[in-house]
Amino acid sequence: MIGIATNYSDIEARHSSGVYGLRGMTLVRGEGAILWDDRGRRYVDCTAAYGVASLGHCHPALVAAVRDQAQQLISCPGIFANDQRALLLQELTKALPAGLDRVFFCNSGTEAIEAGLKFARLATGRPGIIAAMSGFHGRTMGALSATWEPHYREPFAPLLPGVRHIPYDNLAALEAALTDDVGAVLLEIVQGEGGVRPGSAGFLLGAQRLCRERGALLIIDEVQTGFGRTGKLFAVEHYGIEPDLLCLAKGMAGGIPIGAVALGPRAGHPGVGTHGSTFGGNPLACAAARATLRVLHEEQLPQKAAQKGAFLLERLRSIKSRRVREIRGLGLMVGIELRERATPYLQALQERGLLALSAGPTVIRLLPPLIIGDDELEFAVRVLEEVLSQP
Ligand SMILES: Cc1ncc(COP(=O)(O)O)c(C=O)c1O
Known part of the structure; x- marks a missing residue:
C-alpha cells in the first residue's frame, strides 16, 4: 500500500x-x-x-573489488586453485608475523577457532585446552567450550571435555594449569567481549614460553584485534609474540564474510581431508580481503x-x-x-x-x-x- x-x-x-x-x-x-x-x-x-x-x-576500493570479482568468478572450491586465493595467500603470509606461512580459510571467527583447536589437536595429540576467564571465542560447540561467560555456555552443556579456564593475565595460574595433557592455550591479546581488557606483555610472552617448554601450542585469537584495530596490523606485534596458530576474521575483508587460521612451524601439516569448508577461500571473499589489505597499507x-x-x-x-x-x-x-x-x-x-x-x-x-x-x-x-x- x-x-x-x-x-x-x-x-x-x-x-x-x-x-x-x-x-x-x-x-x-x-x-x-x-x-x-x-x-x-x-x-x-x-x-x-x-x-x-x-x-x-x-569504501570505493572494496566496492570495486567485490563488483569486479563478482563479474569474474564467485565460487571455486579448495580442490581447484584460484588466482585471488593464491594472491591473497601470498600477500597475507607476507604481512603476517614471521613463521606464519600457511593459511586455512573459512568464513567467520568461530570457524577460525574451531580450525585452530583441531589443528592443535592434530599436531600435539593432546586433548586439553586452556582458555581464560572473560575470554570470548565464538558460539559453535568447540569455540563455545573455550568461551568463558557461563550464560553463553551453560545451556549447551556438556561441551568439549578437557577445557580449563584460568584468570586472564595471571601467569602463575597458567603455569599451574599447563599439564602434559594440554595441547592448546587459547588467548586474546585484548579481551573484547569480556570487557576490552588488554593483556600484559609479561603474561602473553610468558604464555608463549610455557607453551614451548611444555609442548602445547599457543593459539592467539585475533578475530577482533586483527587487521589494524589495535594500532598494529596484528596485535601480537605490540609484544613480538609468535603464535603457533593465529585466528583471524571480522575486519579481514572489510565486511565480506571471511575467517582464517595462520599456521606456524610447530602447528605441523594437517593432512588432506582433516578439515575443510565449502565456502572457505571463495574468490569473492579473497578479492575483498586483498583490497582490504591494500587499503590498510596505502592509507x-x-x-x-x-x-x-x-x-x-x-x-x-x-x-x-x-x-x-x-x-x-x-x-x-x-x-x-x-x-x-x-x-x-x-x-x-x-x-x-x-x-x-x-x-x-x-x-x-x-x-x-x-x-x-x-x-x-x-x-x-x-x-x-x-x-x-x-x-
Ligand atoms: C575474539 C573473538 N573470537 C571469536 C569471535 C567469533 O567470531 P564470529 O562471530 O565471526 O563467529 C569473536 C566475535 O565477536 C571475537 O570477538
Whole structure:
C-alpha cells in the first residue's frame, strides 16, 4: 500500500530466530563512518558492525573489488586453485608475523577457532585446552567450550571435555594449569567481549614460553584485534609474540564474510581431508580481503588507529562522570566501564545519533571504522560526555 512505510524491525521481530535483542531501528545505507536508517536519520558508527567494517562503509576500493570479482568468478572450491586465493595467500603470509606461512580459510571467527583447536589437536595429540576467564571465542560447540561467560555456555552443556579456564593475565595460574595433557592455550591479546581488557606483555610472552617448554601450542585469537584495530596490523606485534596458530576474521575483508587460521612451524601439516569448508577461500571473499589489505597499507590505517585511539582515550578520560569506573583500550578498541548497566546508555547514545556496543553488562565498547574522521570522533566524545554526565 502506498504511503505506509514498511516496519522492517517488526518483520525481523516476527520472523527471525529471536537470538538478537533488536535495537528498534533499521539501517539501510552507509558511507565511511556514517550510517543512515530507513527514516533518513544519520548516525556516527562506533560499532563498525562488531569491528568488521574497518575501512568504513562502502569504501570505493572494496566496492570495486567485490563488483569486479563478482563479474569474474564467485565460487571455486579448495580442490581447484584460484588466482585471488593464491594472491591473497601470498600477500597475507607476507604481512603476517614471521613463521606464519600457511593459511586455512573459512568464513567467520568461530570457524577460525574451531580450525585452530583441531589443528592443535592434530599436531600435539593432546586433548586439553586452556582458555581464560572473560575470554570470548565464538558460539559453535568447540569455540563455545573455550568461551568463558557461563550464560553463553551453560545451556549447551556438556561441551568439549578437557577445557580449563584460568584468570586472564595471571601467569602463575597458567603455569599451574599447563599439564602434559594440554595441547592448546587459547588467548586474546585484548579481551573484547569480556570487557576490552588488554593483556600484559609479561603474561602473553610468558604464555608463549610455557607453551614451548611444555609442548602445547599457543593459539592467539585475533578475530577482533586483527587487521589494524589495535594500532598494529596484528596485535601480537605490540609484544613480538609468535603464535603457533593465529585466528583471524571480522575486519579481514572489510565486511565480506571471511575467517582464517595462520599456521606456524610447530602447528605441523594437517593432512588432506582433516578439515575443510565449502565456502572457505571463495574468490569473492579473497578479492575483498586483498583490497582490504591494500587499503590498510596505502592509507596507513593501523598507524591512524593508534593515533586516533590515543586521542579518543585521552578525551574520554577527561570526561567527569561519577558513572565511569575505568576507561581502557588499545588503538580503536576502547571500553568505558561503568558502575552500572551499559544498555540504557547505549539507547541514549543511539537517540542522539551515536551507535556503540556493549562488552559484558557494564562496559560501553567503541569499535569505530579505522577511517573515522576527527570531527566524527569529536562528535562521539561530545555525545558520550552529554549522556554520561547527566544528573
Ligand atoms: C575474539 C573473538 N573470537 C571469536 C569471535 C567469533 O567470531 P564470529 O562471530 O565471526 O563467529 C569473536 C566475535 O565477536 C571475537 O570477538
